Amino acid sequence: MSGRAQLMWDEAVTGYDFGPEHPMDPVRLALTRSLIGAFGLDRELDVVAAKRAGESTLGLVHREDYVAAVKAASADPASAHGEYGLGTEDVPAFAGMHDVSALIAGQSVGAAEAVWHGEALHAVNFAGGLHHAMPGAASGFCVYNDAALAIARLLELGAERVAYVDVDVHHGDGVQAAFWDDPRVLTISLHEHPRTLFPQTGWPEETGGGAAPGSAVNVALPAGTGDEGWVRSFHAVVPELLAEFRPQVLVTQHGADTHFEDPLAHLAVSLDAQRAVQVACHSLAHEYAQGRWVALGGGGYAVVDVVPRSWTHLVGVAAGREVDPSSGVPEEWGREVFARARVLAPGRMTDGRWPVRWRGWDEGYDPADRVDQAVLAARRAVFPLRGLLA
Numbered sequence: 001m002s003g004r005a006q007l008m009w010d011e012a013v014t015g016y017d018f019g020p021e022h023p024m025d026p027v028r029l030a031l032t033r034s035l036i037g038a039f040g041l042d043r044e045l046d047v048v049a050a051k052r053a054g055e056s057t058l059g060l061v062h063r064e065d066y067v068a069a070v071k072a073a074s075a076d077p078a079s080a081h082g083e084y085g086l087g088t089e090d091v092p093a094f095a096g097m098h099d100v101s102a103l104i105a106g107q108s109v110g111a112a113e114a115v116w117h118g119e120a121l122h123a124v125n126f127a128g129g130l131h132h133a134m135p136g137a138a139s140g141f142c143v144y145n146d147a148a149l150a151i152a153r154l155l156e157l158g159a160e161r162v163a164y165v166d167v168d169v170h171h172g173d174g175v176q177a178a179f180w181d182d183p184r185v186l187t188i189s190l191h192e193h194p195r196t197l198f199p200q201t202g203w204p205e206e207t208g209g210g211a212a213p214g215s216a217v218n219v220a221l222p223a224g225t226g227d228e229g230w231v232r233s234f235h236a237v238v239p240e241l242l243a244e245f246r247p248q249v250l251v252t253q254h255g256a257d258t259h260f261e262d263p264l265a266h267l268a269v270s271l272d273a274q275r276a277v278q279v280a281c282h283s284l285a286h287e288y289a290q291g292r293w294v295a296l297g298g299g300g301y302a303v304v305d306v307v308p309r310s311w312t313h314l315v316g317v318a319a320g321r322e323v324d325p326s327s328g329v330p331e332e333w334g335r336e337v338f339a340r341a342r343v344l345a346p347g348r349m350t351d352g353r354w355p356v357r358w359r360g361w362d363e364g365y366d367p368a369d370r371v372d373q374a375v376l377a378a379r380r381a382v383f384p385l386r387g388l389l390a
């Protein structure tokens, strides 16, 4: 098995573009790719463009009538008026939408295949992580659920246990829904509480369907949660579950919208804490999944200041050449940022909060603390179902 990592990239993914008024500006993907290049990280791993997901692959998760509706909206965007979630404010239809969405899905499926077959130990698709798409509907800026498709492809290839860990600020509802009744997939989502954020799901009581009790885990964090609480809650829930579940592959979603600068949500997490969780996911893949790790992007709407730095760190972690948080941002990249976005680039690869310190759950908890309450609710709802002590 190669220890080398793989970066999934096809320039055409930047065509996933809902228009100038939409928060998911594809410049975030282009700037991430160029920052990775500016650090020379693309020489440390294999850059691979996978083919776009075909109908049979999309059918592993999505309904045939939905795929047909995406194709119709793609061919005639003006015809989409909200059916199947297409042609809405969140998911406006655009020409070529099917092809580019299937291309992004193909990168995640290709990442899963490479990891499963041992062609790469880790594979990253930062254009992916479109976790809100449902089997039969678009939702929350997501057309095809590449994360669910990657997992479904692993199952098709024979995987018996796949763990999915989603640290986007939004609940990973589409992935949870796709595998709600499938005990082969453990989904864990850490997110801002559904009371204050889209998609208003991800309550701790959502623990999996009748055929798969305890297969869904939801840590619903209070608005305002910062670095210490966020990293603490991750460690208070994820490692024990992975130790019990023993996944053959770990799939992670690294939406960067937990950041305090993000305009669409209300957590207060820094780039440094995001990096700490990326490092933790990498370690957990080695500890519990024989190193097999598929890492995806996700949300993130501070498109210049946050997303490129966060996912460059992610690629550095996967490549085995972590970018030092104290590093300056390469000047060539700063010039590109100014040329493309007419704003000044951030200067360093840190928010000045490295190293992130947090208290371990085994050192005790405070029942009056709202982050600890969120952790407790998640543990109490699901740990007993998995034979673990809450």
Ligand SMILES: [Zn+2]
Pocket: 168, 169, 170, 255, 257, 298, 299, 300
């Ligand atoms: Zn998100």
